[in-house]
Amino acid sequence: MSTTTLPKYQRVKRQLIQEIESGKFPAGSAFPSEYQLLERFDVSRPTLIRSLQELVNEGYLNRQRGKGTFVSSRQPVNQQAGPNPITAQTTPFTVFISEDVASLSGPAREIQLRIMHGIQEALGPSYNASTIRQTPRNHIDKQTRAFLEDTAPGVALLIEPSCFTTLKPTLIERGWEIWSINQKTDDGHCVYIDQQHAGYLATKYLIDAGRSHIALLNGPCDDYWGFAARRDGYLQAMAEAQLKPHPKSILEAAHSIDSEAGRAMMRQLLDSGIQIDGVVGASDSKAIGAMACALEREINIPEDILFVSIDNTLAHQADPPLAAVAMPFEAMGYQAAAQAQLAWTRQKNISSCIAHICLRPSLVER
Numbered sequence: 001m002s003t004t005t006l007p008k009y010q011r012v013k014r015q016l017i018q019e020i021e022s023g024k025f026p027a028g029s030a031f032p033s034e035y036q037l038l039e040r041f042d043v044s045r046p047t048l049i050r051s052l053q054e055l056v057n058e059g060y061l062n063r064q065r066g067k068g069t070f071v072s073s074r075q076p077v078n079q080q081a082g083p084n085p086i087t088a089q090t091t092p093f094t095v096f097i098s099e100d101v102a103s104l105s106g107p108a109r110e111i112q113l114r115i116m117h118g119i120q121e122a123l124g125p126s127y128n129a130s131t132i133r134q135t136p137r138n139h140i141d142k143q144t145r146a147f148l149e150d151t152a153p154g155v156a157l158l159i160e161p162s163c164f165t166t167l168k169p170t171l172i173e174r175g176w177e178i179w180s181i182n183q184k185t186d187d188g189h190c191v192y193i194d195q196q197h198a199g200y201l202a203t204k205y206l207i208d209a210g211r212s213h214i215a216l217l218n219g220p221c222d223d224y225w226g227f228a229a230r231r232d233g234y235l236q237a238m239a240e241a242q243l244k245p246h247p248k249s250i251l252e253a254a255h256s257i258d259s260e261a262g263r264a265m266m267r268q269l270l271d272s273g274i275q276i277d278g279v280v281g282a283s284d285s286k287a288i289g290a291m292a293c294a295l296e297r298e299i300n301i302p303e304d305i306l307f308v309s310i311d312n313t314l315a316h317q318a319d320p321p322l323a324a325v326a327m328p329f330e331a332m333g334y335q336a337a338a339q340a341q342l343a344w345t346r347q348k349n350i351s352s353c354i355a356h357i358c359l360r361p362s363l364v365e366r
Contacts, residue, residue: 093131095119148174192332218253287318
């Protein structure tokens with residue numbers, strides 16, 4: 001893909017990376033302000049914010065509260081894998097994604113697209129030779145079984161490995177190198193995001209803003225490990241601040257339209273009559289739906305209730321502005337593919353050197 005056909009945020013990001021790596025902005029130096037960059041690149045603020053946030057996620061920049069944005073002194077995420085894996089021999093990669101995850105829409109689909117884009121960036125030209133297979137959840141269908149019979153063992157990238165309780169052991173038995181993405185596993189390589197820290201960051205943001213009656217609008221913890229981890233982070237921040245959440249202030253809900261789940265939980269919260277001055281939405285959509293409900297009840301935002309979300313896929317579109325914990329989905333896909341290819345070219349044995357790579361989310365204030 002040529003530079004001119006890249007999305008605007010990618011063009012801005014690539015230009016800034018070139019300037020950082022060339023030494024124009026030395027490590028530890030203050031980075032230009034949003035105002036200066038907006039004037040220079042002539043893009044919208046949401047476009048610029050996405051470019052800058054990806055530079056933060058990938059380790060090029062770091063934000064210091066009350067001080068500004070600075071050039072990082074450590075290696076960026078996409079350089080931590082050592083020698084460029086793209087120059088090595090072509091690796092037989094197969095990306096497995098469950099059919100139900102692949103069919104998701106809205107913000108959930110955006111998350112999967114960001115993971116896939118990270119994989120594509122890491123593999124470079126090798127990506128064109130890779131295979132992407134959509135398979136049933138926890139079941140090996142005829143097509144997948146035939147693929148395994150006809151394909152020599154290579155590298156399998158499993159997005160959400162809990163969807164592959166039958167496929168994963170079969171791949172291992174056949175000699176495939178397994179890398180799990182977006183979930184921590186104890187039996188193999190994995191790259192995942194610290195979901196507990198995400199819940200902690202979101203809650204601490206509200207506490208630091210002077211809020212003490214904080215609710216959590218979560219997804220079903222029994223359905224997704226990340227929701228349970230985000231709840232644990234919420235409880236950790238509350239405990240550190242010596243705040244005791246009201247039992248009715250921790251809610252779980254799911255809906256085919258995620259914002260409707262947030263709206264319903266916020267309605268339930270307000271109808272309960274408990275005091276609330278801060279709300280953590282476990283996703284952008286939940287927080288946006290909850291804000292819509294609050295506005296319908298003529299509640300002033302952020303004066304009466306301050307909101308924060310987790311994911312940062314839609315938060316930049318919210319009105320009023322919505323702070324969010326940015327999850328490095330693209331960097332997660334990049335790390336998994338880059339590290340997997342490097343390990344494959346070095347012929348590392350999966351049983352002798354297990355890699356667990358945990359990426360940290362970051363807070364984006366608006």
